[in-house]
Amino acid sequence: MSGTPWYRDGRLRYGVGIEDTFIPQERIGHRKLDEYELTQHYARWSDDLELVAESGAEFLRWGIPWYLVEPAPGEFDWAWVDRVAAKMQDLGLRCIVDLMHYGTPLWLENSFLNADYPERVAAYARAVAERYRDVWSDFTPLNEPVVNAEWCGQNGAWPPYLVGDDGFVKVTTQLARGMVRTQQEIADVHPDAVFVHVDAGFRYEGETTPVPRDFLEERRFVALDLITGRLESDSVLGRWLAAHGVSSDELQWFRDNAVTPDVIGINYYPRFTTVRIEDGVMTPERSDAAGLRDLVELYSARYGGPLAITESSLVGTPDEKLEWLRDSAQELGSLRSEGHDIVAFTWFPFFTLVDWLYRYDQKQPDEWFREFGLVDLVRGADQGLERVPNRSFQAFRELALRGR
Template sequence: MTGAPWYRDGRLRYGVGIEDTFIPQERIGHRKLDEYELTQHYARWEEDLELVAQSGAEFLRWGIPWYLVEPEPGVFDWSWIDRVAAKMEQLGLRCIVDLMHYGTPLWLENSFLNADYPKRVAAYARAVAERYRDVWSDFTPLNEPVVNAEWCGENGAWPPYLVGHDGFVKVTMQLARGMVCTQQEIARVHPDAVFVHVDAGFRYEGETSPVSREFLEERRFVALDLITGRVESDSVLGVWLASHGVSAAELQWFRDNAVTPDVIGINYYPRFTTARIEDGVMTPQRADAAGLRDLVQLYSARYGGPLAITESSLVGTPGEKEEWLRDSAEELAALRSEGHDIVGFTWFPFFTLVDWLYRYDQKQPDEWFREFGLIDLVRGADQGLERVPNSSLQVFQELAARSR
């Protein structure tokens, strides 16, 4: 690497992300969820990448469908990824590669609980980094570990379908081991790689039940604290993990193998990142720029910088999206002036996504469309999903141009 890395030049970069949740496992009442398939990104990826370039985004969060790339253990099919990587290079797009966005391959028995999961995910990540080292240098080992642990380990919604705090801990420990091993393996073959660890921001209002707000406000940091070797046996998190069977030796392994993110990503949605929880029922609360400020200050104090907002958007009218773009830009400028090392803002998702709840019924994808994007998806007579920019795209382009 020549010169300082991109996140050290003092600038705030604007980027976008393409929603890339992959849950290929099916069972009665649970159908396959592949956002690329549902939004026709597999068919329209060239157009999508060209729209990203036209938006003025300096980077793109984009994920690899592991379950398709490695259809059998150790057997890789790079044919589609090769074409996408070449197009990104042609367009001059910096890709922050999402290596793991919730789902595992069908052949990995018991999903994240598989004893070989950390080794398997790290081997896949190493293969990606090795093959594309001349094109891609930025990697997210795993997207939103706490959300992943909630859906897979606490709520029983995704494989391996565990429930409760014990399930949450079991999945979290495996995810965290995989994150550490992934960073280590990539660094071995790509010493100049940049690691952007992405955490979901969680905020709470009022008293929460049945779990206390004080505990939830600590638990939200569990994965990042584990991989950076911060969890001591006598800490709140250490005691809680031990109560669910995590040994002192396991915690020591994380301290001995601690990895350091180059950039910590915070995902913040102004209309549902903040929640009130009563009797286990979560009610989203609108928090706007105050919530963004709160999370930046919390992460900055706990981990330092650099920081990036790796997801932010809302379902609303184009005018409401324009307002959030301007409000967040103003708040980030203020935070940066106060010394917070914020290096990126990501509108995510770039276009319409299909709500995850699509997985649990037989409605058509269109009935689950959620218009988060700067680009809307409109079904044509030929059943194709046309990409139609809305007026918020122009505001994004203006902000991105101004930040250069």
């Protein structure tokens, strides 16, 4: 790579992300969930990207809808993505490409359980890297593997609809294999590629947990430990994986094929990242910048740096958003002065999203709007969703431009 990589120049960059959850599979009581469709990003993508640039953001976390781009195995339709990529290039926006955000194509039977999943997702990622080699250099192989495993493997909410620890382990190991193979395939065709691995930063409070709390605090690292080859058979996680069918040979495969993230992304939401568990009941608990500090210190001690805050925001009034912008910026400044290698902060999502619970009823999308963003969505008489920046938009812009 020519010159100093962006994540090694000592700066803290500000960016935003566009919510890109794609769960296209439908069944009785479970309707399709495509955030780009629900927020009209497919139609308004150009205006959205111009707003991103206007916000002062230096980078954008943005995802490709795999299920639409590869409608049949090995057959690609790049027309829409080509236009988006060209616009990003014109605007000078660095895109951290979110390759996998929870959902698989409809043709992949049993979703993540399909024996071919790791190779299929890697082949798709290689195709993206080859086509856009002159436009994009930053990639997230898979967003939030632990959340993915919870919804798809533990809670039975998304395909392949598994439940319990056994389901969690089965999905996790497949996701991790896909992450490794994705990084290997991209690096093969794009040697200068930067890999930003992103996971949710779980925090736990309470003592009467259904399983020991110290185990939960280890489990949140399982995917990153697997792909980086640091998970040993005799560790707490190694013994747990073995109890659910993961062989020593499989763990050895991860050690033999270990990949190294260039940047590790931590997702932290002050209104629900921290969960209180009492008598087996999990309840989101409000936290503050101290929770952000806690996670940065944990990840920094375990993996080193560079680190990025790849998602953070809250549903609240503009004043509450302004307060979180101020508090998080101050805490990150303190952490950086103490030697923690934090290279980016991402307000995610940039605009209103539709709550994932939309999938399970027949209410209109508007009834599930959650105003996380710097930009609100307001439906007009023509049913179009207008983009209306709120007061936190300008405050973010000032922070972002100050850091340049």
